[in-house]
Amino acid sequence: QKEVEQNSGPLSVPEGAIASLNCTYSDRGSQSFFWYRQYSGKSPELIMSIYSNGDKEDGRFTAQLNKASQYVSLLIRDSQPSDSATYLCAVILALNSGYALNFGKGTSLLVTP
Amino acid sequence: IAGITQAPTSQILAAGRRMTLRCTQDMRHNAMYWYRQDLGLGLRLIHYSNTAGTTGKGEVPDGYSVSRANTDDFPLTLASAVPSQTSVYFCASSPGGQSTEAFFGQGTRLTVV
Numbered sequence: 001q002k003e004v005e006q007n008s009g010p011l012s013v014p015e016g017a018i019a020s021l022n023c024t025y026s027d028r029g030s031q032s033f034f035w036y037r038q039y040s041g042k043s044p045e046l047i048m049s050i051y052s053n054g055d056k057e058d059g060r061f062t063a064q065l066n067k068a069s070q071y072v073s074l075l076i077r078d079s080q081p082s083d084s085a086t087y088l089c090a091v092i093l094a095l096n097s098g099y100a101l102n103f104g105k106g107t108s109l110l111v112t113p
Numbered sequence: 114i115a116g117i118t119q120a121p122t123s124q125i126l127a128a129g130r131r132m133t134l135r136c137t138q139d140m141r142h143n144a145m146y147w148y149r150q151d152l153g154l155g156l157r158l159i160h161y162s163n164t165a166g167t168t169g170k171g172e173v174p175d176g177y178s179v180s181r182a183n184t185d186d187f188p189l190t191l192a193s194a195v196p197s198q199t200s201v202y203f204c205a206s207s208p209g210g211q212s213t214e215a216f217f218g219q220g221t222r223l224t225v226v
Binding site: 044088098100105 | 144146148153154155156158161163164167169171203205209210211214215216217218219220
């Protein structure tokens with residue numbers, strides 16, 4: 001089974017700080033990586049996708065990918081209490097007839113006022 | 114509003130009963146997926162379909178079956194429910210291919226007693 005690993009947390013950061021969420025994956029052939037946010041009792045929603053080494057920025061969010069180290073991270077700048085949620089790292093998994101997302105177990109983020 | 118609709122939202126089911134969870138999408142996505150989410154175990158793929166008429170097994174397929182008669186619908190059937198199938202079930206869809214992200218329905222909370 002190809003693994004996607006995340007620290008379960010909770011990660012606690014003060015309001016206005018940078019939250020750093022990390023993820024490692026075992027399949028060296030993986031090409032596509034995604035970050036989802038999931039509020040308690042809700043469904044996962046896509047935040048970012050990244051396919052190339054380096055950084056990708058979207059508003060307060062920055063995804064970072066290092067394929068050599070098999071590592072992908074998500075930075076949240078100016079963290080807000082509304083960012084408190086579970087963040088799921090997902091990696092594309094090649095299947096017998098197509099592709100699907102393989103998820104980590106998620107990191108719980110708590111932003112304190 | 115375009116998206117994915119799951120039904121029912123929640124259900125309490127007696128062990129041994131048959132149950133079909135419904136999933137419909139109106140985005141004309143080729144690929145559809147069923148995941149279950151359990152505390153401490155994260156999202157795990159049950160079955161998937163990369164195009165109408167084809168299906169495949171995911172990580173935890175036992176006790177579940179699916180069909181994909183058309184592009185829009187992807188029902189998940191529990192032939193004879195057991196308590197270990199108590200979970201939150203998410204249906205998702207994507208345009209397909211290894212670079213495309215998946216979008217989730219609102220989930221079905223199923224309790225088997």
